[in-house]
Structure formats: structure tokens, C-alpha cells
Amino acid sequence: MQFRKSWIMTLALTSVVALAACGNNATTNNGGNNAAATNAPTEASSGADLSGSVLASGSTALQPLVEQVAEKFMETNTGVDIQVQGGGSGTGLTQVAEKQVDIGNSDVFAEEKLKDADAEKAAALVDHQVAVVGIATVTHPDAGVDGLTKQQLVDIFTGKVTNWKEVGGADQKIQIINRPGSSGTRATYESFALGMKTEDLQGSIQEDSSGTVKKMIGETPGAIGYLGLSYLDDSVKAISYEGVEPSVDNVISGKYPVWAYEHMYTNGEPTEAVKAFLDYFLTDEVQTGDVVELGYIPASKMQVSRDLEGNVTTK
Amino acid sequence: MRGKLKQSRFEKHHIEDFIGRSYMSLCVLLLVVIIISMVYFVASKGVSTFISGDVTVSDFLFGTKWSPEAEPASYGAFPFIAGSFLVTLLAALIASPLSICAALFMTEIVPGWGKKLLQPVIELLSGIPSVVYGFIGLSVIVPFLRNTFPGQGIGVAAGALVLSVMILPTITSVAADALSSLPQNLKESSFALGATRWQTISRVIIPTTLPAIMTGIVLGMARAFGEALAVQMVIGNAPFVPRSLFESASTLTSVITLGMGNTTMGSAHNNSLWSMALVLMLMTFVFIFLVRLLERRNKI
Numbered sequence: 001m002q003f004r005k006s007w008i009m010t011l012a013l014t015s016v017v018a019l020a021a022c023g024n025n026a027t028t029n030n031g032g033n034n035a036a037a038t039n040a041p042t043e044a045s046s047g048a049d050l051s052g053s054v055l056a057s058g059s060t061a062l063q064p065l066v067e068q069v070a071e072k073f074m075e076t077n078t079g080v081d082i083q084v085q086g087g088g089s090g091t092g093l094t095q096v097a098e099k100q101v102d103i104g105n106s107d108v109f110a111e112e113k114l115k116d117a118d119a120e121k122a123a124a125l126v127d128h129q130v131a132v133v134g135i136a137t138v139t140h141p142d143a144g145v146d147g148l149t150k151q152q153l154v155d156i157f158t159g160k161v162t163n164w165k166e167v168g169g170a171d172q173k174i175q176i177i178n179r180p181g182s183s184g185t186r187a188t189y190e191s192f193a194l195g196m197k198t199e200d201l202q203g204s205i206q207e208d209s210s211g212t213v214k215k216m217i218g219e220t221p222g223a224i225g226y227l228g229l230s231y232l233d234d235s236v237k238a239i240s241y242e243g244v245e246p247s248v249d250n251v252i253s254g255k256y257p258v259w260a261y262e263h264m265y266t267n268g269e270p271t272e273a274v275k276a277f278l279d280y281f282l283t284d285e286v287q288t289g290d291v292v293e294l295g296y297i298p299a300s301k302m303q304v305s306r307d308l309e310g311n312v313t314t315k
Numbered sequence: 316m317r318g319k320l321k322q323s324r325f326e327k328h329h330i331e332d333f334i335g336r337s338y339m340s341l342c343v344l345l346l347v348v349i350i351i352s353m354v355y356f357v358a359s360k361g362v363s364t365f366i367s368g369d370v371t372v373s374d375f376l377f378g379t380k381w382s383p384e385a386e387p388a389s390y391g392a393f394p395f396i397a398g399s400f401l402v403t404l405l406a407a408l409i410a411s412p413l414s415i416c417a418a419l420f421m422t423e424i425v426p427g428w429g430k431k432l433l434q435p436v437i438e439l440l441s442g443i444p445s446v447v448y449g450f451i452g453l454s455v456i457v458p459f460l461r462n463t464f465p466g467q468g469i470g471v472a473a474g475a476l477v478l479s480v481m482i483l484p485t486i487t488s489v490a491a492d493a494l495s496s497l498p499q500n501l502k503e504s505s506f507a508l509g510a511t512r513w514q515t516i517s518r519v520i521i522p523t524t525l526p527a528i529m530t531g532i533v534l535g536m537a538r539a540f541g542e543a544l545a546v547q548m549v550i551g552n553a554p555f556v557p558r559s560l561f562e563s564a565s566t567l568t569s570v571i572t573l574g575m576g577n578t579t580m581g582s583a584h585n586n587s588l589w590s591m592a593l594v595l596m597l598m599t600f601v602f603i604f605l606v607r608l609l610e611r612r613n614k615i
Contacts, residue, residue: 060576088576090585098580113579175467180552181384182577182584199382205469205563206552208573212453219458220467 051079052273058085058092058105059184061210061228062262065131065294066105072290073280080273089113089184096265097121102274104265107133107184109308124268129261130281131296134229135189136238136246136258138217143224144169147240154194156224159201164222176204177216177225183208188260189226191310193241226258230295248297254304254312261306262296354596361593364390364586375590381554383574383584390587392567394556396594398471399566401557402546403539405475406482411532413479414486415521418528421487422494423516434491441484449548452477457549466561469551474566477545482535489531493524526612533609537602541595543568567591 056066063086070082087095089106093113096104104125106113114122137153139145143164148156155161156174165171178200179186190197200206205220207213210231217223218235229248232238238246241258250256264281266274280286287298306312365372370390378391417437421430456476461468497520505515521528543566551563552573571588578585 086576088578090578090580090582091576094580113582115582118579118581180573180577181382182574184577197385199385200554202553202555202558203562204551204553205467206573207548208577212548215453216469220461 050077050273050276052271053081053083054103054274054277055101056082056084056092056103056105056264057087057095057101058103059089059107059262060086061107061133061185062105062131062264065262065290065296066103066264068290068294069281069286070277072286073277077273077276080277082277090182093122093125093265096125096267099267102266102271103278104267106263106265107260108187109261109263110265111308112187125265126268126270128264128266128278128281129299130264130278131262131291131299132251132259132302133262133296134246134248134251134256134259135185135193135226136229136232137193137241138214138225138227138232138236138238140217140221140223141235141237142170143172143174143222143237145239147243149242150193150195153241154196154198157194157198170222172222175220175223176201177213177220177223178204178206179213179226180206180208184260185210185226185228189258192260193226193258228295229297251297252301252303254302254314257312259297261299357589357592357596360586360589362590364583364590367583367586369583370587375587376594379556381570383587388583390583392570392587392591392594394554395565395567395570395591397556398550398564399540399568399595399598401471401564402474402478402550402566403536405471405560406478406539407532407536409475409479410482410486410535414483414531414535415490415528417483417487418490418494419516419520421491423512423520437484437487440480445481445542445545446548448477448481449545452545452549460561464561466559467551467563468561469549469563470559470561471550471557471564472560473549474546474564475560477549478539478542481542481545482539485535485538486528486531489534490524490528493527493531494520497524526609530606530609533602533605537599537606540598540602541568543572547572567595571595 054070056070063084067084070084074080074082085101089108090113092101092104093106093110094104095101097110097114097118104110110122110125110127111119114125137148145164145167148167152161152167156167157176157178161167162174163171164174179189181200205216207216210227213225214227214231214233214236217225217227227236227238229238229246229251240246241256244250244256246256246258251259264278266278269275270278282300284300287300291298302315304312304314364370364375369388370378375390375392376396377393378389379393380389380391381394382389417433421433452473456473457468459468460466460470460473464472501519501523502515505519510518546566547569550566550569552565552569553563554565554570555563557564571591574584574588578588
């Protein structure tokens with residue numbers, strides 16, 4: 001009796017999983033076919049003779065984009081096998097510095113992670129900036145604030161201001177939803193929105209995935225946090241920074257300062273297959289197609305550029 | 316018969332015996348090598364924090380300030396150690412009575428349909444992935460606590476509630492096994508003396524099986540201590556010793572999972588995470604030691 005029951009349950013679960021897998025396969029295949037159809041005229045001639053395997057790891061924020069572009073690339077360059085792994089920016093940088101992978105994906109400049117004893121490792125890495133992410137300050141919809149200044153944000157994130165009414169909002173306690181200290185998103189937000197490093201406050205919440213951060217901000221009364229522009233929707237409220245709306249256009253024109261490059265690092269000069277893949281990443285087709293589609297901002301569109309020290313220059 | 320044995324050293328069943336034996340020895344050897352190298356890896360990485368002089372052992376174990384990215388950095392892991400113990404003990408406190416009652420229900424009260432119904436349900440609980448528990452915790456338990464108690468719902472209480480459900484199957488199945496292996500004559504003599512069912516359960520059955528039940532509880536605590544994902548989702552992850560059960564706190568596992576991917580190998584921050592992994596591993600050894608101790612008492 002026991003056996004039969006568990007057997008039936010196993011069978012049911014297996015079939016559900018199998019069905020789900022079929023569904024997935026069907027969609028990816030379709031997507032792949034479409035991609036192949038659009039790519040065929042442009043890439044088919046040059047792509048046939050490339051071969052080799054490419055291993056990329058690192059930033060989970062960049063991973064979906066790299067995966068999607070890699071899939072398209074492999075459709076036309078059938079000899080190239082690209083594997084994309086997550087693990088986080090730190091992992092990606094470590095592995096590319098030690099030549100365990102060909103490409104290390106990172107949300108931050110390598111020099112910011114590989115410091116002190118590892119500084120020379122960072123010097124060997126070649127930066128490829130493939131996309132830009134804008135980061136918006138986000139509050140619970142009932143906080144009652146439409147915008148905050150830099151000083152107000154600093155006061156909130158250092159714990160000087162603890163109630164929304166002190167910055168012109170509702171009479172509601174402020175709940176900070178932060179990222180862990182090692183997060184690239186937090187580093188970006190602290191350097192370009194707050195202009196300083198902040199310490200964790202007692203009672204603040206830390207989550208590392210954007211999905212969870214959004215859920216927490218949307219559900220927790222009085223919550224404040226920050227999210228990539230692609231994650232914004234009606235469950236949370238994106239507020240302006242120093243009177244500037246966080247939008248793709250404002251990031252491109254350089255009016256909205258809270259953004260960061262998505263980097264793909266190689267160790268020294270890349271091999272032929274890796275170089276072809278990175279070049280493909282910067283073609284208009286990918287930059288205006290996949291990059292925009294997945295909510296990133298094309299690096300090629302940016303009217304300003306920024307170096308490691310944070311100096312912004314107009315192109 | 317004896318003579319035949321002597322001459323048939325190379326007969327088929329002896330060769331089979333030899334192959335089986337070598338195969339198993341090989342497997343066991345591999346297992347031992349894997350375990351030893353894992354322990355060595357974690358230990359060597361974990362110790363490097365202290366060898367490099369970034370932080371002393373006592374600062375690490377008892378320091379309450381954790382700001383690895385600040386200048387100067389401080390690596391006090393006490394809030395996480397305290398958080399781990401708090402969550403684990405609370406979870407065991409919540410889960411133990413429930414599990415013992417479930418085990419008694421299955422073996423003593425209604426051994427027939429009680430067992431048929433409860434066993435699969437409890438086994439199913441142990442098969443649910445931890446991320447599902449975490450998500451349910453985040454979507455159901457956290458809002459409930461937020462509306463019922465002061466605070467934001469996240470914190471040690473939410474973590475302990477999620478964990479208590481997760482360790483329920485471990486404690487229940489170990490306790491149920493112990494209860495059903497209890498010699499029948501023990502119960503029968505108790506009944507023969509005129510004891511009621513409740514008296515038999517509370518005075519005879521539970522005291523005799525207590526070491527086994529404790530084994531189950533310790534095994535459950537070991538699982539709770541090491542659980543990362545589900546706890547991380549509901550506990551809030553602020554690096555402080557919480558002032559209440561409903562305030563954001565951290566555990567060793569939640570800090571490791573949050574930080575490991577974002578830090579580079581060999582940095583002081585990364586090394587300190589390995590030291591926490593070492594603390595976790597040492598605690599697991601303590602739990603296993605406890606289980607062995609209880610098992611020895613159980614032999615009687």
C-alpha cells in the first residue's frame with residue numbers, strides 16, 4: 001500500500017516535471033529559431049569557421065542577458081560553445097583573474113573588488129562595458145514622497161531621519177531595505193546617490209536578490225530601498241533624485257547620476273572565439289535588441305561616460 | 316564440506332566475494348577521502364583569517380561589530396553565532412512537542428489509519444525544497460507576524476517558525492521509529508498493573524524512549540543550524556544581535572550565502588566567511604557527538 005502510493009506520487013511528479021520541461025523546450029526552440037532567422041544573413045558567412053568553448057561566470061544581474069546573447073551567438077557560430085554561470089561579481093572576477101573562466105561578469109570595476117594584494121590581478125584584466133543599469137530609489141507606495149535630495153537620502157540611510165514626515169511624507173516609520181555590504185548594486189548606490197559608504201543600521205533589512213527586495217518594499221509599510229530600472233512596476237514607487245526622474249532617457253543623457261556599467265572582463269587579450277562573442281555583444285543588433293528587451297541600457301547609446309574614479313565626461 | 320572449502324579458493328563465489336569486498340572498500344575509501352579533504356579545505360581557509368592577522372579569534376567570536384567593507388573593517392561574528400543559536404533553539408522548542416505528539420499518535424493512539432495518513436504527509440514535508448519554505452515564510456508568515464506583533468514581521472521569530480516546520484519530519488520519524496521498536500511486553504505489563512493509556516505513555520513509554528527522541532531533536536537542530544536559504548529569506552539579515560524576536564537579525568549561514576558570491580577569493584572579507592563556515596562545521600561535529608552520546612545511552 002505504502003509502496004504503491006509513493007510510486008503513484010513519484011509518477012505524477014515526474015510527469016508534471018516532464019510536461020514543464022517540454023513546455024520550456026518548445027519556447028526556447030522557438031526563440032532560437034527566430035534568432036537564427038534574423039541573424040542568418042548578417043553572420044552566417046563569418047561565423048562558420050569559428051570554434052572553441054567560452055566559459056563565463058559572475059554577476060547574476062548580468063547573467064540573463066549574457067545567456068540570451070550567447071544562445072543567439074551559438075545559433076550562427078555552431079562551432080562555439082558558450083557556458084554562462086552565475087556566482088556573483090566577486091566570483092566572476094576571481095575566476096577570470098585565475099584564468100578558470102574566459103569571461104568574468106561584474107557589476108563593478110575590477111579595481112573595486114581586487115584591491116591591495118590583488119591589485120596587480122586587476123591590472124591584467126581587460127574591461128568590456130556591454131551595458132548600463134540605472135538604479136532608482138524606491139519606496140512603498142504609501143510613503144507619500146515623490147522625490148528626495150541627496151542630503152535627505154543620506155540622513156535616511158545613516159539613521160538620522162527615521163520617520164517619513166520629517167522629509168515631507170506620511171507619519172510612518174522608515175524601514176530600510178538594503179543590500180549586503182558586498183553587493184555591487186549597493187556600492188553603486190552608495191557612491192553615486194549617497195556619495196558615501198554607510199554602515200548597516202540595527203533593524204534594517206538586507207536582501208540580495210532584486211526580486212525579494214521589490215517584494216519586501218511593496219509589502220512593508222514605510223519601506224525604502226533601491227532597484228534596477230528594469231524591476232520597477234506598480235507595486236513600488238520610484239522617486240526622483242534631486243528632482244530628476246529615474247528613467248532610461250535621463251540615464252542616457254547623464255542627467256540622472258545613479259547608474260553603473262555592466263562589465264565583462266577578460267584576462268589579457270581574448271581568444272578569437274571570446275573576441276568574436278564580445279564584438280557581437282556590441283553590435284547594434286544586440287545593443288538595441290536584447291539589451292533593451294531585458295531592461296538594460298545600451299552602453300553604446302550613453303551620451304556620457306564614467307571612469308573608475310567616477311569622473312563623468314560627455315562624449 | 317570443510318575439505319571442499321579449502322580447495323575452492325578460486326571458485327566463482329570466492330571471486331565474487333573478493334570483487335564485492337574490494338568494490339566496497341574502494342567506495343568507503345573514496346568517502347573518507349572526500350570527507351577529510353572537505354574538512355581540510357574549510358579548516359585551512361577558515362583559519363587563514365586568523366593567521367593573516369586581520370582579526371583575532373576572540374574578536375571574531377565575541378566581537379559584535381560586523382562591517383567588512385568599511386575602513387577600518389571589523390569582523391565581529393557574534394551577532395551571527397547568536398542568531399544561529401537563537402533560531403535553532405526556538406525552532407526545536409516549537410517543533411519538538413509537535414513531533415513527539417505526531418509520533419505518539421502514529422504509534423500509540425491510532426497505529427492503523429493514523430500511521431497511513433500521517434507518515435506520507437510528514438515524509439512529504441521533508442521533500443519540499445527549502446526555497447519553497449522560504450517563499451511561503453516570506454508570503455504568509457512574515458505578513459502575519461507584521462500584522463500581529465510590533466515590527467516588520469521578519470526576524471528570529473519568522474525564521475524559527477519556518478525552520479520548525481522543516482525539522483518536523485526529522486524529529487517525528489526518529490521518534491516514531493523509537494516508539495515502534497519499544498518491546499511490547501513493557502506496555503503490556505504497564506497495562507496489566509492497571510495503568511491508563513495516558514499513564515503508560517507518560518510514565519513508561521516516553522521515559523524509556525527519551526534518549527532516542529533526544530537524538531531526533533538533536534538531528535533536527537543540526538539541520539536547522541545548517542539551513543541557509545529559507546532562513547535568509549525571512550530573517551532580515553541585519554548584522555546585529557536582535558533586541559526582540561521581531562527585529563531583523565542574521566545567522567551564520569545567511570551571511571555566508573549573502574556574501575560569498577560577491578567577495579573575491581582571498582580577500583579578508585571572503586576569508587572571514589570561511590571562518591564562519593568553519594564555526595558551522597565545528598558545531599555540526601558537536602551535534603553529531605551529542606547524537607553518538609545519546610545513542611550509547613539508548614542501548615540499554
